[in-house]
Amino acid sequence: MTGEAEAVTAAVLVIGDEILSGRTQDQNSHYIARYLADIGVDTREIRVVPDVEAEIVAAVNALRARYAYVFTTGGIGPTHDDITADAIARAFGVGIEEDPRAIKMLLEVIPADRLNEARRRMARIPLGAELIENSMSKAPGFMIGNVIVMAGVPIIMHAMLDAAAPRLRTGARVLVETIEADAIPEGRYAKDLAALAARFEDVSIGSYPHFSSAGVRNQIVLRARDASKLGAAAAATREMISRLTNNGAKV
């Protein structure tokens, strides 16, 4: 696919033993990928790593060097297993300190006499980071360089992403057309589809089978930044499916 010059890229880094152990299903990476697609940012990679500082540092440094943005979720709460802020500071080679702006945010919901040591941990922010407001529970996320650090609890992460989004550079949105191939097997249209993919090189074309009790239903998904190229490829694909359907291509 061309049009890469306009693309703004991103990676999502999910931090959490509970995802890797299979205890919790990660919902955040899917939410972020959809959200970013809507604002014209392409998610190019997702990683899930454990609550281990060296692993977080290595992943952050690999991803931030490669993509325009890195979005992390998880590990910024008050307990001992919340080590993301420290890991990010280490990845950037900067110090980390209690941030008076973050303390002020916490004091909006926590009475001063209950702002104990554990809760103050949530105000430890790498030096040079901008805070990201948390309209749900106040303890902020932050952005340092091209890395956006958010909570793991989905509703809090959603609020932080809303707060961070206006600060992002965004590109042309990828347009999508989904064409139902219904009951035509992939193996019947694969050759023709490959020819279309070669012909419309600015359009990314994928084929996705879905199996259910009703049988197999396939979808062909076309993606491009240019509406007219997408339209031409979609028309050619629909014509191909229609031709195969009329030929009775059910097997």
Place this chain on the structure above:
Amino acid sequence: MTGEAEAVTAAVLVIGDEILSGRTQDQNSHYIARYLADIGVDTREIRVVPDVEAEIVAAVNALRARYAYVFTTGGIGPTHDDITADAIARAFGVGIEEDPRAIKMLLEVIPADRLNEARRRMARIPLGAELIENSMSKAPGFMIGNVIVMAGVPIIMHAMLDAAAPRLRTGARVLVETIEADAIPEGRYAKDLAALAARFEDVSIGSYPHFSSAGVRNQIVLRARDASKLGAAAAATREMISRLTNNGAKV
């Protein structure tokens, strides 16, 4: 956490533009992580990469060097965007050919006169790989070295994982205890929990808040391979929670 000598590690590599675009939510990595936990294999990393050969090759080579097993899903169907088998062959530096065993499997469900070029693609297997049976739709997965290559369609992947599991070396299962901290805020038990985590160094202890319309409910999750160590840590954690509850620690 010690007991690492007994651990058998794994990574999951999800291959698919449709996940990164946010169009489809990946269910496979969660299923695999839970499945592996049940048989004593620890998932240490999950990655999602696009349908781009160089990306797949780089991820496979990084992960297979580091973990006992790598489980891939996606990209082994008949269409032009199914490039996983070729990428795996390239990652291992081996050739790839139509495998007569795989053709035989396909012929169980596809009449010979309909086994066209696209469908034959599903029988292209890297040289030296063992086939993994697919009881759902016959087109096999495969295992080469420590890499297990499976379909992306969930019900087919499940069948392949069942077929692959008996061939895996497995370790001692990680035992889990979940303790409800109910409405006690994390910030109230964080300090005591950190002390318990330091005291029971063979037990991995995590704290997980859940937010819902009913308010916040926290869970403390303890994980260890040694049942008696886990039991001692769980007892100490329950005692701590009970003490805070009796002290009226609701804030």
